[in-house]
Amino acid sequence: MPANFEKQSYWRERFASETSFEWLASSAAFMDVLAPYLQHLANSARILHLGSGTSDLHIHLRQHGFLDVTNIDYEPLALERGQHLERNQFGDVRTKYFVGDATRLELEERYHVAIDKSTADAIACGVDDAVVSMAKGVRRCLEDNGFWVCLSYSPSRFENEHVKRIFEIEVISKVPTSKTRPTDPDIFHYCYLLRPKRQTQQSSR
Ligand SMILES: C[S@@+](CC[C@H](N)C(=O)[O-])C[C@H]1O[C@@H](n2cnc3c(N)ncnc32)[C@H](O)[C@@H]1O
Numbered sequence: 375m376p377a378n379f380e381k382q383s384y385w386r387e388r389f390a391s392e393t394s395f396e397w398l399a400s401s402a403a404f405m406d407v408l409a410p411y412l413q414h415l416a417n418s419a420r421i422l423h424l425g426s427g428t429s430d431l432h433i434h435l436r437q438h439g440f441l442d443v444t445n446i447d448y449e450p451l452a453l454e455r456g457q458h459l460e461r462n463q464f465g466d467v468r469t470k471y472f473v474g475d476a477t478r479l480e481l482e483e484r485y486h487v488a489i490d491k492s493t494a495d496a497i498a499c500g501v502d503d504a505v506v507s508m509a510k511g512v513r514r515c516l517e518d519n520g521f522w523v524c525l526s527y528s529p530s531r532f533e534n535e536h537v538k539r540i541f542e543i544e545v546i547s548k549v550p551t552s553k554t555r556p557t558d559p560d561i562f563h564y565c566y567l568l569r570p571k572r573q574t575q576q577s578s579r
Pocket residue numbers: 379380385395396397398424425426427428429446447448449452474475476477490491492493495496497
């Protein structure tokens with residue numbers, strides 16, 4: 375990704391004309407990966423959708439019965455786009471929208487699930503410890519038995535020792551990308567499951 379993917383000005387300009395776009399995978403394909411992890415949750419589970427952009431992931435979550443979904447993005451236009459998509463689909467807006475920086479999360483609620491589709495990737499284009507700041511913030515607002523699912527293009531998105539101290543990290547799916555020619559190399563996207571480590575809560579503060 376070019377370095378400006380972490381800049382809000384990049385996204386503002388982009389969302390001025392873009393009303394709907396999916397990074398890395400369609401929401402339907404991502405929901406297939408998420409399904410085994412979401413199926414044990416009550417419909418009242420609190421879900422934090424990080425860097426919602428112009429994705430329709432919140433629509434899919436709502437279709438699966440999850441209404442307590444908070445969509446966060448630092449670019450207000452993204453949230454306008456998200457509300458428009460939801461209203462178009464359901465005739466009303468019931469999920470929540472919050473302008474916020476995912477590298478400085480200080481939220482009142484604690485969530486059962488945090489989900490991001492390539493938001494950590496965009497954040498990783500910024501300063502070196504931006505993903506660490508994001509991870510610490512996600513930990514602060516996750517329930518102790520909650521989890522974070524992240525879809526990333528990077529096989530080493532969470533290699534940082536600080537992140538490993540806070541979370542148990544597992545790749546739950548390697549999603550092959552489509553090829554234009556049979557001779558193209560195999561390229562994957564990586565779906566990470568991050569579960570809080572109890573003993574390191576102190577270091578997440
Ligand atoms: C690569 S796009 C992914 C969008 C969407 N999740 C998808 O799958 O299509 C990254 C998104 O994260 C948002 N973003 C980037 N840095 C952010 C930050 N520090 N805090 C909140 N949102 C951020 C951008 O505005 C953009 O909507």
